[in-house]
Amino acid sequence: MNSAKTWFLMALLTVILVLIGRFVGGAHGMLVFLVLGIAINFFSYWSSGRMAILMTRSRPASEAELPEVYAMVRRLTERANLPMPEIYITPTDQPNAFATGRNPAHAKVAVTEGILRLLPARELEGVLAHEIGHVRNRDILISSMAATLAGVISYIANALQWAVMFGFGSRDDDRDNVALEIITMIFAPIAAMMIQMAISRSREFKADATGARLVGDPNPLADALEHLEMYAHRIPNPVNPATSHLFIVNPFRGESIARLFSTHPSTAERVARLRNMRILG
Structure with a gap:
């Protein structure tokens, strides 16, 4: 597909x-x-x-700079049987994240400066699991x-x-x-x-479900999505609008005409689906 x-x-x-x-x-x-x-x-x-x-002005981040993020991503990729992606930081105060690349072997995961400051570790791991979900589902x-x-x-x-x-x-x-x-x-x-x-909104639901299973609990990601949605309304994100669909939540909520052409499903619906998930084992 x-x-x-x-x-x-x-x-x-x-x-x-x-x-x-x-x-x-x-x-x-x-x-x-x-x-x-x-x-x-x-x-x-x-x-x-x-x-x-380049379009998001992201820069490479070393393991010495982001040891906690590297540890989380390494743990999640091992569970997903995927190679370790490159880690980047996006210079914006809005908490957000995205994954990109041609395939799992060339995957890149970027986190914003804001998400590193504002989300607790438990929720950050849920967000990173969602991005690894995109890599695993091969929709990057x-x-x-x-x-x-x-x-x-x-x-x-x-x-x-x-x-x-x-x-x-x-x-x-x-x-x-x-x-x-x-x-x-x-x-x-x-x-x-x-x-x-044209990018199916269903891919976000699939990445949410995959991420929840990788963590073993849907609630960290559900909590993170609620917080990210709230911050997206309050904190602007100066990235190129052409990249808006990459992020885990729409970075232009409430401040761009692009919201009329939303590339993301409703955050409330995503959260509801996660809350209703039952993970066995």
């Missing part, structure tokens, strides 16, 4: 770029942007994890690619707006072509949000 979604995102990006190429340079522009789309797809597949780290590639592609489309949309302002683009007088140019310019940023929404 995730493989099909990956191909879908690649195809969608290519179509969007070809339409933008039509606006920029007609048939020749379509060909150029087709090649560009193929190149971006190839780059995104192999480098989306690194791009997500599709999420990482979506962040990269949404960022690319948003960047191109901004450039397109400047092109329109300065009179660049197709010189065809055909009104249909002019309408197509306007529609393309409007559609591009919406497409970036739709790409993020």
Whole structure:
């Protein structure tokens, strides 16, 4: 299923770029942007994890710097029979976390400065278990690619707006072509949000359940989600909006139009499901 979604995102990006190429340079522009789309797809597949780290301004953290986090992640990955991921710190006061990478062998787990200060160890382990759940469920590639592609489309949309302002683009007088140019310019940023929404919200429920089983108790994660949701309303997160779906809770609750296109299921529903879980053994 995730493989099909990956191909879908690649195809969608290519179509969007070809339409933008039509606006920029007609048939020749379509060909150029087709090649560009193929190149971006190839780059995104192999480098989306690194791009997500760069887009969130995260930095590597050593075991000497975060011994407790390393101990928790090592314990959880051993239970999940996974290799140890790289650990990063994201420079924001909002408590949050995310996982990224091409596959478990190239996984990266990032925690924010805020989560290290504000969550007790018990809840932090629940959050880390959720992120290891994403790695185990192998949905980090599709999420990482979506962040990269949404960022690319948003960047191109901004450039397109400047092109329109300065009179660049197709010189065809055909009104249909002019309408197509306007529609393309409007559609591009919406497409970036739709790409993020294409990531099934069910993956968060699955990662919650996997994380709860790794810890052996659903309550630490349930408690953490309630606290993270509360902090998300109070503490801003200056990360790139294209990466919002990566985080365990939506970092833009209550302060961005992106909330209308939520990439996360209701936190209350996630908590309710966790509270009702019964873990055997």
